[in-house]
Amino acid sequence: MCLAVPGKILELGEDESALIEIGGVKKRISLMLVDDARLGDYVLVHAGFAIEKVNGYEARRTIELFEEIAKLDGTA
Amino acid sequence: MKYVDEFRSPQFLKGQLEKIAEFPLSARFMEVCGTHTMAISKAGLRPLLAPKIELVSGPGCPVCVTSAVDIGRALALAEMPDVILATFGDMMRVPGPKGTLSQAVSRGAAVQVVYSPIDALELAVSHPDKKVVFLGVGFETTAPTVAAAVMMAEERGLENFYVLSLHKLVPPALKALVEMEEFSIDGFILPGHVSAIIGSQAYAFLPEDYGVPCVVAGFEAADILLAIYELMVMCRDGAGLGVEYSRIVRAEGNRKALEVMHRVFEPADADWRGLGVIPGSGLQLREEYCAYDAGAWGVTSPEPIKDSGCRCGDILCGKIRPSDCPLFARSCTPDEPFGPCMVSTEGTCASYYLYDYAEGEGINPPHQHGGE
Numbered sequence: 001m002c003l004a005v006p007g008k009i010l011e012l013g014e015d016e017s018a019l020i021e022i023g024g025v026k027k028r029i030s031l032m033l034v035d036d037a038r039l040g041d042y043v044l045v046h047a048g049f050a051i052e053k054v055n056g057y058e059a060r061r062t063i064e065l066f067e068e069i070a071k072l073d074g075t076a
Numbered sequence: 077m078k079y080v081d082e083f084r085s086p087q088f089l090k091g092q093l094e095k096i097a098e099f100p101l102s103a104r105f106m107e108v109c110g111t112h113t114m115a116i117s118k119a120g121l122r123p124l125l126a127p128k129i130e131l132v133s134g135p136g137c138p139v140c141v142t143s144a145v146d147i148g149r150a151l152a153l154a155e156m157p158d159v160i161l162a163t164f165g166d167m168m169r170v171p172g173p174k175g176t177l178s179q180a181v182s183r184g185a186a187v188q189v190v191y192s193p194i195d196a197l198e199l200a201v202s203h204p205d206k207k208v209v210f211l212g213v214g215f216e217t218t219a220p221t222v223a224a225a226v227m228m229a230e231e232r233g234l235e236n237f238y239v240l241s242l243h244k245l246v247p248p249a250l251k252a253l254v255e256m257e258e259f260s261i262d263g264f265i266l267p268g269h270v271s272a273i274i275g276s277q278a279y280a281f282l283p284e285d286y287g288v289p290c291v292v293a294g295f296e297a298a299d300i301l302l303a304i305y306e307l308m309v310m311c312r313d314g315a316g317l318g319v320e321y322s323r324i325v326r327a328e329g330n331r332k333a334l335e336v337m338h339r340v341f342e343p344a345d346a347d348w349r350g351l352g353v354i355p356g357s358g359l360q361l362r363e364e365y366c367a368y369d370a371g372a373w374g375v376t377s378p379e380p381i382k383d384s385g386c387r388c389g390d391i392l393c394g395k396i397r398p399s400d401c402p403l404f405a406r407s408c409t410p411d412e413p414f415g416p417c418m419v420s421t422e423g424t425c426a427s428y429y430l431y432d433y434a435e436g437e438g439i440n441p442p443h444q445h446g447g448e
Contacts, residue, residue: 001420002215008078032224035331042079046221046269049220051333052333069091072095
């Protein structure tokens with residue numbers, strides 16, 4: 001039930017709403033629960049609300065860590 | 077899909093599984109969250125990690141930990157002639173003392189499945205002659221969205237929107253769990269999205285006061301394997317609080333969402349299936365918002381049948397595995413669920429039945445009882 005997925009903000013609307021895209025699907029959600037989300041930001045979406053912004057810097061760091069371990073395996 | 081696909085590298089998974097296999101330590105970890113349970117079963121991680129690492133599922137499926145009496149109260153509300161009960165779909169087939177919400181619908185009750193609390197709000201706008209009650213089930217991930225809907229109802233002057241708050245809080249449940257006499261977990265894989273709201277610091281008491289290693293993890297198999305390795309290192313070097321899911325979770329959490337949640341709700345005692353009543357582990361509407369509280373209508377439920385054979389309570393505490401329940405895969409299946417852990421798509425029994433049990437590997441099928 002705590003499922004949430006990252007979506008990209010395509011349009012900012014009235015009343016703290018936004019149009020977002022999740023894997024090709026567009027949906028209107030509320031930005032009422034996050035601070036200064038901007039056009040082009042990725043937000044985590046749960047039950048019609050953005051509940052947090054995705055931190056791009058931290059995401060890249062985790063991916064780099066994955067890549068390092070994959071290289072250790074020797075098959076990458 | 078950005079921020080999803082990059083976390084699914086098979087090379088990484090292979091490399092990380094080897095690192096875990098080479099680490100000189102065996103352990104028993106609990107994944108607290110139902111979304112983790114499903115992710116682990118779906119990726120087939122349990123048999124890949126056994127017997128070195130045993131993964132036990134915890135009380136982190138909100139549908140599953142809702143008590144039978146609370147299901148009965150929701151059903152009684154749905155059967156009131158002027159009420160439309162709006163709920164997340166997962167709750168429809170959970171059995172209470174007088175059956176499920178689905179069965180109530182077949183008897184004429186008005187129940188509407190919604191994706192968001194905002195949809196329930198719109199339902200109230202389009203049915204001014206009805207009372208729309210939103211069934212507030214969920215942890216800290218969901219409670220702010222319901223609180224936001226209550227604030228929107230206030231702003232729009234809606235007088236026919238209500239909430240039955242059955243919301244629950246994760247840290248008090250973990251405290252109750254580690255204080256159980258038979259507690260035997262070496263570390264917690266902590267929920268990612270509950271933590272997005274409450275922040276990783278909310279669990280600091282677990283390593284500090286109880287010496288239990290904790291890592292907040294994301295939901296891809298790669299995230300979970302990183303968290304497991306970090307927990308193993310903590311088992312060797314000393315308990316700490318790690319955040320593997322740093323692309324989402326901050327130490328302080330989401331202050332804005334917390335503000336909205338605390339503005340509308342306040343902590344209250346809550347009855348958890350399996351764990352019983354835990355002080356301060358639920359959320360009730362604050363007095364300022366009591367006009368929206370369907371819980372104040374005094375609707376009651378009959379007591380549930382005792383000794384039905386269902387072991388969901390023990391499964392939710394990690395005391396037994398689904399295959400140790402006499403009903404599992406016999407009189408309780410996803411098609412005809414008996415207990416809530418088999419109903420919810422993220423319930424422990426449903427996950428094990430669909431993936432681990434069907435694979436027939438690693439986890440005992442029900443005819444071979446394994447000792448705990």
